[in-house]
Amino acid sequence: MPMKGRFPIRRTLQYLSQGDVIFKSSVKVMTVNYNSAGELSEGARKFVFFNIPQIQYKNPWVQIMLFRNMTPSPFLRFYLDNGEQVLVDVEDKSNKEITEHIKKILGKSKETLEKEEREREKLSHPATFGPKKYHLRECMCEVEGQVPCPAFVPLPKEMRGKYKAAMKNEA
């Protein structure tokens, strides 16, 4: 039972998370003007078809607007937080070239991404126990080699409080 649509791979989480353009925090709006016909707009059309979902998935807070057949030449326009506008002419460029270009001019660099990754790792301590949202494990019984959970495997007599109390009373 194959997936529906022309290139349904675009609708998989694995494909979406493979997008490598992560915009700097100053980019607020991205506008793409392209045409439905014409050789010059071909790269822009492929960009919109294949790469825009990846970009929006990685940058959920950037507003992306698509305009079709408004101007003869295809272009991208970014509106930054300080009022600056960046105009990118994409006439006669392939979609890969376009992504490379915007990654270079407005994407977070590899060092910034690695730094953020390390910051995030610092926040969570792997040795603590608690709810799955904040910690790795909830109970010691989940670790291999430790005493298994009494819900699945009954504890040996010597560890049960009932037996220990009986022994104490006897003695």
Next chain:
Amino acid sequence: MSVPRGAVHAKWIVGKVIGTKMQKTAKVRVTRLVLDPYLLKFFNKRKTYFAHDPLQQCVVGDIVLLKALPERRSKHVKHELAEIVFKVGNVIDPITGRPCAGTRFLENLSDSENLTEADTTYLSEKLQELKVCSTDK
């Protein structure tokens, strides 16, 4: 509580003007792409914002850039008009700077030099007809 700008989350937005019936205020529709969790496809989700437009220069159908105001102007108006990106009927291609419509440039069309002889005779005939009608009355 130090919010230097924007009592609202969206600082800069681009939208289309859908109403100008209010005085000095434009109703703007903003679309964002939202992922459907089951289909994993992006769909446009609309939201309307009200923007302060002191010169009332917006017409229905313009594409505008809105900027968040530092504090709310009224109950619903939290943005102001920063610039009109594309004016309806008068789109200027930002790369070449020429007026255009759809996939054609508009500058060349109004040259009377491009009219052929057949065109000029046809037009002058039409003008003659109009003159006759007006004298009849």
